Amino acid sequence: MFGKLLKYEFKSLGKWYLSLYAITGLLSLVIGFWVQTIAYRSEHNARFLENGPAFAESLLLGFTIFAFAIIIIGLLISTFFLVVSRFYKNIYGRQGYLTMTLPVNSHQLILSKLVAALIWYFIASLVILLSGFIIAGISLSQQMPSMADFVNEAWTQFIFLISLYFLDGILFFFSIFINTVLGILLSYFAISLGQLFKDHRVLLAVAFYVGLNFVLGIIQTMTSITSTVNYEEVMVPIRQNPVLLVLNILMALGFYFGTHFIMTKKLNLQ
Known part of the structure; x- marks a missing residue:
């Protein structure tokens, strides 16, 4: 049943996200080839190099880049709001009456939505990262020899850092x-x-969210300040504070079981 819940989550939001991903990828290609064309004309046309692109072209390119930035920001924001909105509507909205009649327990409901949300966040981050690589790769394709040397050097340094700070890297991503x-x-x-x-209810939920974030931020800051950090840890930016990591895990468990308690003991559907 847990698998069916996940399938329903992806089916209900899949079309929306796929549209955003497609638009993001298309604009990445347009910007990449556009910048590549400008770079080519600059290298092979002295007049273009001196005067640059026409005002209309510059304006249109600027608008396209701005639209791309808006979509990237919108992708992250919409991911958050859609995930939150689905949780509210499916559990505490009118759909809650149907949701609570399903042959699943509260743990399965929470976990299915949590896993789906994590996957959507991961895909959104991956799309943004790939979009940046597409733009950079196409734009700098004229400098592929030097680009290849740069990639090889960057990969060599990456492998060296991984071998040197393997555990730190794992803890960083964790x-x-x-x-x-x-x-x-x-x-x-x-x-x-x-x-x-x-x-x-919605207004109070927003107020609780802001308040909890504020309190959590203070607790995390105080934990970071009071935790012992030696010189070596300062020289490794990705090194994580183990006390803060444990605190975040405990807070996450507290929020999870708090949500589960309210869903099972204090559920009040309208």
Whole structure:
């Protein structure tokens, strides 16, 4: 049943995200080839090199880049709001009456939405990263020999750093994963707290979310300050604070079980 819940999550949001991904990829290709064309004309046309592209072309290129930036930002923001919106509507909205009749428990409901949210965040980050590589790769294709040397050197340095700081690298990505899970579960818990009240549930959920984020930020900052950090740790930026990492895990568990408690013991559907 857990698999069916995940399938439903992807089916309901798949078309929306696929459209955003397609637009992002298309604009990446357009910008990449456009910049490549400008670079080629600059190298082979002295007049173009002196005067640059026409005003209309510059304006249109600037608008395209701006639209691309808006889409990238919108992709991240929409991912958050759609994930949060689906949790609220499916659990505490009108759809909650149908959701709660499904032959699944609260743990399966929360985990299915959490896993789906993590996958969407991962895909969104991957699309943004690939878009940057597409633009850079196409734009710099005229300098492929030097680009190849740069990539080889960068890869060599990357392998060296991985071998030198392998454990730190694993902890770094694990910390990113925990922070993402923490953020999602915090939003679920804030929504759950908001539905405890009869009126203004959405507004109260937002207020709880902002307040919890503020308190969590203070706790994390104080933990970072009071934790012992030696000179070697300062010289390795990716090295994680183990105390802060454990704290984030405990906070994530607290938000998870807090959400589960409200869903099972304090559920108040309208």
